[in-house]
Amino acid sequence: MYKFGKINSYEGILDLKKIVKDVDIEEMEEALNICDLSVLAKKYKTWLKHMPRVKPYYAVKCNDDAVVVKELAKLGTGFDCASKNEIKLALEAGANPEEIIFANPCKPASHLQYAKEKKIMTSTVDTEFEIYKIFEHYPESNLVIRFRCEAKVAQCPLGDKFGCDAEEDAAALMLLAKSLGLAVIGTSFHVGSGCSDYPAYNRAIATAKSLFKFGQLLGFEMKIMDIGGGFPGADDSKFATVSEIVSASLDKYFPDDDVEIIAEPGRFFVASAYTLVCKIHAKREIRSGKKADLKMYYINDGVYGSLNCVLYDHQKVTVEHFLDDDDNLKKFKSLIWGPTCDALDKIIEETYLPNLSCGDLVAFPNMGAYTVPIASPFNGFLVPKTLYFKSV
Structure with missing residues (x-):
């Protein structure tokens, strides 16, 4: 039974x-x-086959079942967490603090203090207000600047809520961080959950390259690019198509291995x-x-x-x-x-x-x-x- x-x-x-x-x-x-749960291992194998250079950081919000999170931790994924409870869940599942990115660009101060307590070092920002908040509560954080580069077709668009304007605001945020003595270590974007406009990844990676160059001019050690989520969950042939676009873009704009490429897949792992x-x-x-x-x-x-x-x-x-x-x-x-x-x-x-x-x-x-x-x-x-x- x-x-x-x-x-x-x-x-x-x-x-x-x-x-x-x-x-x-x-x-x-x-x-x-x-x-x-065997599906999770199959999906992880599929990920490694098609995007071996990109480390998946599972988006906990997609399905926060503790059994699922623990299984993914055993497989070796990192975790994209949006709150202190998601961080707690990932840590209890066996994740190391360095395998967690606090990817919510709008964090409550108490959650930021919890991240500091648990030594979650990497944090996403997209406004000057968030940078000032981090400066006050957790200045040791490593910042990742999230810019907006949305797909034309997505199941759940996110650009109205998150992401700074890459041309107007991203450079200003880096300059602000520099003036406050904070460390910017990379950029992130999210083309939208359930993306069907796959060339959006290429557009975003090209933009990230320009921001990397600016960050390096400011003296930042730009070492992480987060390509977000949006990957299909129940259609591996579509995922293969997305992977080809992402891999080609990475080869073009980030050919060296000195930049760590991560992603935030959710539905890719658990939908099916x-x-x-x-x-x-x-x-x-x-x-x-x-x-x-x-x-x-x-x-x-x-x-x-x-x-x-x-x-x-x-x-x-x-x-x-x-x-x-x-x-x-x-x-x-x-x-x-x-x-x-x-x-x-x-x-x-x-x-x-x-x-x-x-x-x-x-x-x-x-x-x-x-x-x-x-x-x-x-x-x-x-x-x-x-x-x-x-x-x-």
């Missing part, structure tokens, strides 16, 4: 049908996350590691005459739970069923709702499924990114439990 809170082992291929049958999920109130299994607890048919034009299914998780990615991450989720003989089953236009009383709790507007019944199960693959940390028990509905698996 599978155990919650433990890592269950398996051989060969993870069999979802067998798992949900053995767990008897139909008797559970909450939905079930099935996490395959999770499958969410839900139970249909109610059903409605919209009819015109005797014909059912639309079948509505109400399940035990929704946009206020794990499927918050539909609202907050702009994700287009896909759904699968567990009925046999899928090729010969008649499909019907279907709409899937979450369990709460809010009409915004709509998961999929239109999909085609067989005629399902109350008590049947459905699965949502690629549910590891920006889901678990944001889930809430709104309206009294429980957040999913998680079963962990790892191949032997």
Whole structure:
């Protein structure tokens, strides 16, 4: 029998049908996350194959499950942390302080003091106010200047909130740091989460090169370039395409090994590691005459739970069923709702499924990114439990 809170082992291929049958999920109130930790090792291997020069610093905000973070620490990733609690989580997972970047450009002073206590030396900034704050609370920090270079197409654009103007502000921030006796050691950017404009990486790396030259003129030891995140999580062919662009740009603008290149992947590692299994607890048919034009299914998780990615991450989720003989089953236009009383709790507007019944199960693959940390028990509905698996 599978155990919650433990890592269950398996051989060969993870069999979802067998798992949900053995767990008897139909008797559970909450939905079930099935996490395959072996995916993390596969993704790390893929990363090293395509971008061996770039060290991944996992973006903890993407999925802060302690089991996942610990597994990534064992693999050898660094960590991109945005708060003292994320720093604490990474350290407890086994990360060394030098493998953590405090990458939130707008840090509460108490979090900065915690970083000082834990000797987290590298900190991202993008305003003069943040530089003055660091000067007051942690002047020993090594600063990384974050500039804005956003993709034209991204799932979650970030440029409106973070990043200074590379031409107007970045040089001024370096001069300010110099006047205060602070150390600038590099630059960072983030093209946007879920980027689809891959040449944006080339534009940003070219800009970083210019800023490196200016920093060196000021006497700074410019030794770190952070290329941020935005890497696809469930499509390794797209990741290979991104990697080619990044690698070519690095060869052109940063050919020497004296600069450490890091990145902040989140969804790349964890998106495909999770499958969410839900139970249909109610059903409605919209009819015109005797014909059912639309079948509505109400399940035990929704946009206020794990499927918050539909609202907050702009994700287009896909759904699968567990009925046999899928090729010969008649499909019907279907709409899937979450369990709460809010009409915004709509998961999929239109999909085609067989005629399902109350008590049947459905699965949502690629549910590891920006889901678990944001889930809430709104309206009294429980957040999913998680079963962990790892191949032997």
